[in-house]
Amino acid sequence: MRQLRAFFKKELTEQIRSYRLYILGAVFLFFAIMSPATAKLMPKIIEAFSEQQDAAFVISAAKDPTAVDSFDQFFKNTSTALIVFIIMQAGIFTKEYSSGTLLLSLTRGMERRRVIAAKWLTLAGIWTVCYFMSFGVCYGYTVYFWDVSAVPNVTEATVVWWIYGLWYISILTFFSTLINSATGIIACIGAIFLSSDLLGMIPKLEKILPTRLSGVSVLTHGESFEYMPALIVVIVSGVMMLLLSVPVFNKKQI
Amino acid sequence: MALLEIHGLEKSFGDKQVLKGLELNVPERSIFGFIGKNGTGKTTTMKMILGLLRPDSGTITVAGEKVSYGQTATNRLIGYLPDVPEFYPFMTPAEYLAFCGEISGMDRNIIKTRSAELLEAVGLGSEKHRIKGFSRGMRQRLGIAQALLGQPKLLICDEPTSALDPVGRKEILDILVKASSETTVLFSTHILSDVERICTDIAFLNDGKVMLGGSLADIRRSYRSDEYLIETDDSEALAALKSAFPNLREDSGLLIFRDKETDPYAVMQFIAEHRLPVVKVERAEPTLESLFMEVIEK
Numbered sequence: 085m086r087q088l089r090a091f092f093k094k095e096l097t098e099q100i101r102s103y104r105l106y107i108l109g110a111v112f113l114f115f116a117i118m119s120p121a122t123a124k125l126m127p128k129i130i131e132a133f134s135e136q137q138d139a140a141f142v143i144s145a146a147k148d149p150t151a152v153d154s155f156d157q158f159f160k161n162t163s164t165a166l167i168v169f170i171i172m173q174a175g176i177f178t179k180e181y182s183s184g185t186l187l188l189s190l191t192r193g194m195e196r197r198r199v200i201a202a203k204w205l206t207l208a209g210i211w212t213v214c215y216f217m218s219f220g221v222c223y224g225y226t227v228y229f230w231d232v233s234a235v236p237n238v239t240e241a242t243v244v245w246w247i248y249g250l251w252y253i254s255i256l257t258f259f260s261t262l263i264n265s266a267t268g269i270i271a272c273i274g275a276i277f278l279s280s281d282l283l284g285m286i287p288k289l290e291k292i293l294p295t296r297l298s299g300v301s302v303l304t305h306g307e308s309f310e311y312m313p314a315l316i317v318v319i320v321s322g323v324m325m326l327l328l329s330v331p332v333f334n335k336k337q338i
Numbered sequence: 339m340a341l342l343e344i345h346g347l348e349k350s351f352g353d354k355q356v357l358k359g360l361e362l363n364v365p366e367r368s369i370f371g372f373i374g375k376n377g378t379g380k381t382t383t384m385k386m387i388l389g390l391l392r393p394d395s396g397t398i399t400v401a402g403e404k405v406s407y408g409q410t411a412t413n414r415l416i417g418y419l420p421d422v423p424e425f426y427p428f429m430t431p432a433e434y435l436a437f438c439g440e441i442s443g444m445d446r447n448i449i450k451t452r453s454a455e456l457l458e459a460v461g462l463g464s465e466k467h468r469i470k471g472f473s474r475g476m477r478q479r480l481g482i483a484q485a486l487l488g489q490p491k492l493l494i495c496d497e498p499t500s501a502l503d504p505v506g507r508k509e510i511l512d513i514l515v516k517a518s519s520e521t522t523v524l525f526s527t528h529i530l531s532d533v534e535r536i537c538t539d540i541a542f543l544n545d546g547k548v549m550l551g552g553s554l555a556d557i558r559r560s561y562r563s564d565e566y567l568i569e570t571d572d573s574e575a576l577a578a579l580k581s582a583f584p585n586l587r588e589d590s591g592l593l594i595f596r597d598k599e600t601d602p603y604a605v606m607q608f609i610a611e612h613r614l615p616v617v618k619v620e621r622a623e624p625t626l627e628s629l630f631m632e633v634i635e636k
Binding site (some may be wrong): 087089090091093094097098101102129183185188189190192193194195242302307327334335337338 | 391392410413416429437438468
């Protein structure tokens, strides 16, 4: 436990002193504010845009924005924020391989599975704090602008999306025990996302594929959305990848 | 029993066999010089002692305990300084040592007193800056402090002096000598003068095997050079000696010969009989370098 705590503390110190924590915080905050702002301003932008166009192109969008639009924007923006998160954190293991800093810790008797645990907890912690802070800010603005009581299932959608994010952190961790370059890890995560997205076009598979969870925001539209099979797949595969990364990491030559 | 014992160690990388049945015994409380040219497998051997590389065959024991690859329990007995030590650059030396102590499960109070002591000993006692801006010598010194933190039975240093200037090298050697009062030191190097300065025991590694090993004093004795030097400032004496003993070699005013080819007593008798003025007749002390060359050429 003490090893884990010491290593976790080291990870956190690194996140703070390398400014990564602040940058990610700022990115998530920016997207949080952008969500209601975009929802609020979008009709005006479209309107201004259409005035300059021929009448034939005028989009008859001009429906008033609601809280649902704001949340829709939030989940869309969070995808982008998650990409930033992954790119910034992809080197959390590999940097220690190439610099040799991990070597010294391991030769001191640091247990490898605790390295995995500490790094996963760091990432999961930062994701959780950034995500819910972002959601809180977005929610606050949305309440300020619109009536939220009409929006169903916000909590449900938010929690499912949060787990979806944790799934990517587990993938990142797993591939970090296999691959020595951050670029390679990003490429693998991208490949997994793409293949899940593409396979989703097959109707039979659609409901069980992880990327289905990114569409969970339609719950806030009051529509029914079956996400349970995909959520189970995500939780089971996420936990399995974490468990599997321990023996893989134990055999890894560092 | 030796503190570190290696038997029949073999390792190949691809089709290149680096170690071909290495045998090594490091006695307790020795300063052991592990000598070899670059690329002879010194680092490979050290990494296997630390369980960072899997040997193809052979066994390694530290204090009687077998070393296993991966999760290596014997590492609690070992302090390790890699050739280019890398520390978390965002920490200060004191923070880094505290981190090291925590992950090796040391008592908090001991961590505090011991790291203060060690940082003082390696000359980083008042260093409050982050490791980021440290010079190589400073990193090397912090590396030794880090390695000694857990009071290891065995301190392994991979070429600790190779990248340093003469002052930095002397500092490191002094620290190693100091450390040897409480631990066994194994360090690899290709700088023979460092070995001559501090080592009690050595092993010459060449072509994947230990070509010559044991206590430095024994080796010097058994390899006692058969070389003699005669110095004279008289050119006639020089010429007379050379014509009398054709095997004498002239090298920058000195006459050099081996007792296998020329009997030294005959030479001295010749000098006495002809009353030749000589400055000195000397039996040369073998240098490690000459030993090293001899061993490699065999």
